[in-house]
């Protein structure tokens with residue numbers, strides 16, 4: 001149990017983060033997987049000069065940041081100029097992958113604390129990063145602001161692709177608020193961990209905001225090759241018990257996403273209870289008519 005919990009934490013240091021980064025020496029299968037996602041994205045740009053994709057998922061630790069970083073590296077390797085924005089203003093981690101300072105970033109720009117858009121070069125050719133900046137009290141509001149529109153319009157003049165790492169859809173509204181500002185979402189599902197209800201709830205949320213899901217990544221963190229998650233696939237969850245146990249008020253992640261988690265948990269439980277009741281009723285009717 002301890003072992004698994006440790007494996008679920010987001011990398012705290014650049015060395016830990018770097019291990020997960022795509023490089024020419026990454027296994028062929030991994031490079032190919034990113035190439036194929038990249039190809040899909042390059043064709044779903046809707047003819048825009050600079051498409052903007054947000055990488056998101058239903059819950060925490062699904063692999064959003066890892067995949068946003070690697071997708072950005074993969075696109076940059078095609079000589080396209082890519083900007084990766086750390087849009088997880090609640091739990092910024094992108095700067096750790098590239099060993100960057102997290103000052104004068106997205107939150108400061110959106111809050112009007114600086115006029116300077118400090119886009120940083122990385123060691124990866126063609127890849128630039130806008131870090132998240134200090135943790136603000138109102139990230140969702142900042143995402144919804146006119147400043148966010150202005151920022152995107154501004155960076156589109158300098159880049160071919162913009163990727164935004166975001167927090168989980170089921171826990172906070174930040175990612176969904178971007179729906180009408182971006183080309184689409186790349187939705188990460190973690191194999192063997194995400195429950196169907198979580199995924200369907202997240203997709204519904206995005207669609208209700210008129211968001212466009214342009215691709216899904218099945219993040220096989222429990223995969224057989226190259227994974228440090230050995231055995232994680234066997235650690236199964238089941239729907240309601242999972243929500244109640246994992247994300248209650250005192251939940252493991254409550255420091256970061258406390259405002260919405262209980263609401264979401266209650267809503268999902270309510271929806272599932274309603275579905276269970278309807279199914280029971282239908283079965284009872286069927287049994288009755290079979291008699």
Ligand SMILES: Nc1ncnc2c1ncn2[C@@H]1O[C@H](COP(=O)(O)OP(=O)(O)OP(=O)(O)O)[C@@H](O)[C@H]1O
Pocket residue numbers: 007008009010011020057059060061062063064065066067088091093167168219220221222227228229
């Ligand atoms: N495919 C994978 N194989 C091995 N480890 C992985 C994989 N995907 C993610 N991880 C690891 O799982 C942890 C969580 O990943 P990551 O930080 O990318 O998730 P996240 O969805 O961005 O999390 P958060 O919700 O906290 O922002 C990290 O330690 C990361 O290195």
Ligand SMILES: [Mg+2]
Pocket residue numbers: 010064065066088093165
């Ligand atoms: Mg993350």
